[in-house]
Amino acid sequence: MRTQRQVVDYSLQKRALLREVFSGRVGTYEVCDASPYLKNAARFHGEPTEERCPVCRQDNLTHVHYIYGDELKQSAGQARAIAELSILAMTLREFQVFVVEVCRSCNWNHLVEQFLLGRDGSTGDAGEAQDGPQAASSGAATGGPTTRRRREAQR
Numbered sequence: 001m002r003t004q005r006q007v008v009d010y011s012l013q014k015r016a017l018l019r020e021v022f023s024g025r026v027g028t029y030e031v032c033d034a035s036p037y038l039k040n041a042a043r044f045h046g047e048p049t050e051e052r053c054p055v056c057r058q059d060n061l062t063h064v065h066y067i068y069g070d071e072l073k074q075s076a077g078q079a080r081a082i083a084e085l086s087i088l089a090m091t092l093r094e095f096q097v098f099v100v101e102v103c104r105s106c107n108w109n110h111l112v113e114q115f116l117l118g119r120d121g122s123t124g125d126a127g128e129a130q131d132g133p134q135a136a137s138s139g140a141a142t143g144g145p146t147t148r149r150r151r152e153a154q155r
Contacts, residue, residue, distance in 0.1 A: 007115040014110050018054050028055055034107040038064065041079035042102040053103035061101045063112065069095030085117060094118035 020026040032055060034042075046062035053059055065085060068076050071092045080088070085097065099112045 045079040056106035059105035089117040
């Protein structure tokens, strides 16, 4: 997703928690506590991964994407598929996505990452409005909108 921004990765927190579990300081019953709603969301809206569950090592993990934002109104807090996120990112100004990994076998669940999506992050909409006419006239020498568009095209 090209408008993904302000990404927060929780992998260090996950590693620390797993270290606590494997050392015996935290019980598996404390970390394998996925709610029935989360398990259903993983079943119907989740994206399967190739990564094995770090606790039971029996099943592959499933990523569930929850969306939140002012423009979503009643849809806020719902799980969505990745394909739907791309469509929403083109139609809405800004919304936040939380990715939760779930093991459907042992009920392990953990927040993987969070990020923002939406039109406000695209180069054409917000970039020119913030930079103003001075930045546009100075061009590539100052890293204005023209340079940014080239960098986006190269990605």
